[in-house]
Amino acid sequence: MKLAGKVAIITGATSGMGRATAELFAREGAKVVVSGRNEERAKAVVDKLKAEGHEAMFVLVDTSNVEEAKMLFDKTMEAYGTVDILVNNAGALSLSPLSELGLEEWNRVFNVNVTAALYLTQLVAPVMKAKGKGVVINTSSVAAYGAHHGFAAYISSKHAMNGLTKSMAWELGPEIRVNAIAPGAIHTAMVDSIGGPSVLDHMKEGSPLKRIGTPEDIATVALFLASDDSSFIDGQIIRVDGGIEI
Ligand SMILES: NC(=O)c1ccc[n+]([C@@H]2O[C@H](COP(=O)([O-])OP(=O)(O)OC[C@H]3O[C@@H](n4cnc5c(N)ncnc54)[C@H](OP(=O)(O)O)[C@@H]3O)[C@@H](O)[C@H]2O)c1
DSSP: OTTTTOEEEETTTTSHHHHHHHHHHHHTTOEEEEEESOHHHHHHHHHHHHHTTOOEEEEEOOTTSTTHHHHHHHHHHHHHSOOOEEEEOOOOOOOOOGGGOOHHHHHHHHIIIIIHHHHHHHHHHHHHHHHTOEEEEEEOOGGGGOOOTTOHHHHHHHHHHHHHHHHHHHHHTTTEEEEEEEEOSBOSHHHHTTTOGGGGHHHHHTSTTOSOBOHHHHHHHHHHHHSGGGTTOOSOEEEESTTTTO
């Protein structure tokens, strides 16, 4: 098992790629802390993992309120006494064109997609530094490499995530490795909320692999980045996108 005995906090683990990552990490021996806002879905993830004989708990946190992130850290320390892996995966989408994009929406998207990752990393870093080892995995997007009409807040937040990832890697080494995953079109609830896989057909057709990704396609890369298999990889944004725009 690649993560035996490790404690992993995964934000946005009630659904999609965060859920798939929590499940894979637990099967690889990690104690996983599942976080999100929806109690029913959080409980379903943890119940399933416990029924399979794994160690897991959930903490309900709205990461648009960055101070709640402290509760996630505190409850993890209370339950497991340490943290080895942080996956900053929770994400909020925004479809407003600039003319309708209010500061409230801009701040909500940045709080969930960027500021919560910064704040949570600041909380776990001293613990990881003290034990001489830790891993942070951020969630970027292929949206960090271009722009489209109507996604300004989301696209800007993912561009920011790339810069934050590289800054974190510089400042948190040598003990802590920090990398990001930039998913392409992955079939999750987020994609369903904007019309399902058909809206991403152009991305599928524009890729050599000719398919939409699955949450598991992301989870396996997260496992690689969390484990010692990637021990010399740091400060990288790893595109997991079926090869679009190569
Ligand atoms: N799907 C794609 O094609 C794609 C592509 C590129 C990047 N991404 C990124 O991948 C990450 C995961 O997204 P996904 O596609 O797996 O979407 P998803 O299935 O909708 O999952 C999003 C997760 O984020 C959590 N979340 C959202 N807002 C939150 C908040 N305010 N506080 C706490 N948790 C919150 C949700 O939990 P609750 O509902 O329980 O709060 C849920 O667990 C996001 O960062 C997204 O931007 C997705």
